[in-house]
Amino acid sequence: MDYLLEQVNNQIYVVAIWDAEWNTYTNAYFIQEDTGLTVVDSCKEGHSVFLQHALNKIGNTANDVKLMLVTHGHEDHVGGVSLFTEAKKVIHADETFTAASSISSELLDRGTIGNYEYTRVGYHSPGSVIFFHRPTRTLFTGDFLCFFGDPLSDGGLVSKGDDLRPAWIEFLQGGGVSKGDLPQFLTGLRIMKEYDPCVMCTGHGGVLVGDLDVFLDELIAIGEKR
Ligand SMILES: [Zn+2]
Numbered sequence: 001m002d003y004l005l006e007q008v009n010n011q012i013y014v015v016a017i018w019d020a021e022w023n024t025y026t027n028a029y030f031i032q033e034d035t036g037l038t039v040v041d042s043c044k045e046g047h048s049v050f051l052q053h054a055l056n057k058i059g060n061t062a063n064d065v066k067l068m069l070v071t072h073g074h075e076d077h078v079g080g081v082s083l084f085t086e087a088k089k090v091i092h093a094d095e096t097f098t099a100a101s102s103i104s105s106e107l108l109d110r111g112t113i114g115n116y117e118y119t120r121v122g123y124h125s126p127g128s129v130i131f132f133h134r135p136t137r138t139l140f141t142g143d144f145l146c147f148f149g150d151p152l153s154d155g156g157l158v159s160k161g162d163d164l165r166p167a168w169i170e171f172l173q174g175g176g177v178s179k180g181d182l183p184q185f186l187t188g189l190r191i192m193k194e195y196d197p198c199v200m201c202t203g204h205g206g207v208l209v210g211d212l213d214v215f216l217d218e219l220i221a222i223g224e225k226r
């Protein structure tokens with residue numbers, strides 16, 4: 001099977017599916033809670049077989065998922081939504097999407113749902129949201145900050161990502177975020193920093209652990225200079 005499954009910490013698993021069509025890893029996350037499983041994003045519709053396979057490997061099925069948090073409405077994040085028939089599914093009100101929808105557009109600009117705090121960051125898509133799992137201090141960034149099309153870190157899927165971080169810094173230095181988008185992007189980075197995460201679960205590829213405050217400070221400093 002063309003996917004990776006790894007435990008991020010005592011509650012969280014990452015599934016990274018290789019998408020040969022888009023040439024990228026695309027991630028979904030399963031979080032074990034007292035109330036059942038939570039899933040963050042669901043990859044493309046055609047990836048559901050991998051999600052099911054991964055769920056079986058950790059001793060669950062799709063029916064154990066009771067909450068689905070959607071970072072934004074792109075097809076590589078909502079495509080697999082119909083797999084989770086027992087879950088309450090939520091997305092931000094400003095987000096548009098085409099997936100057959102049982103998703104509630106109820107998320108506000110800032111709030112709490114279950115064990116998650118969330119904030120709309122609005123860069124990459126208008127209603128994009130980051131979710132913070134306070135019990136494990138894990139931040140789910142969706143495509144606000146991800147490694148679309150990048151190889152995995154030499155350190156592995158879940159790692160400090162010493163080789164991935166410079167790529168993001170160069171991307172930002174080189175104008176990868178347009179001048180018009182920069183203020184909103186910087187605001188999002190500052191919100192991320194306020195959460196003070198110890199794990200960063202991105203929408204594509206690398207899951208970063210360790211010294212995230214340093215990484216965020218670096219990005220903020222570059223953004224402010226531009
Ligand atoms: Zn996206």
Ligand SMILES: [Zn+2]
Pocket residue numbers: 074076077143203204
């Ligand atoms: Zn994406």
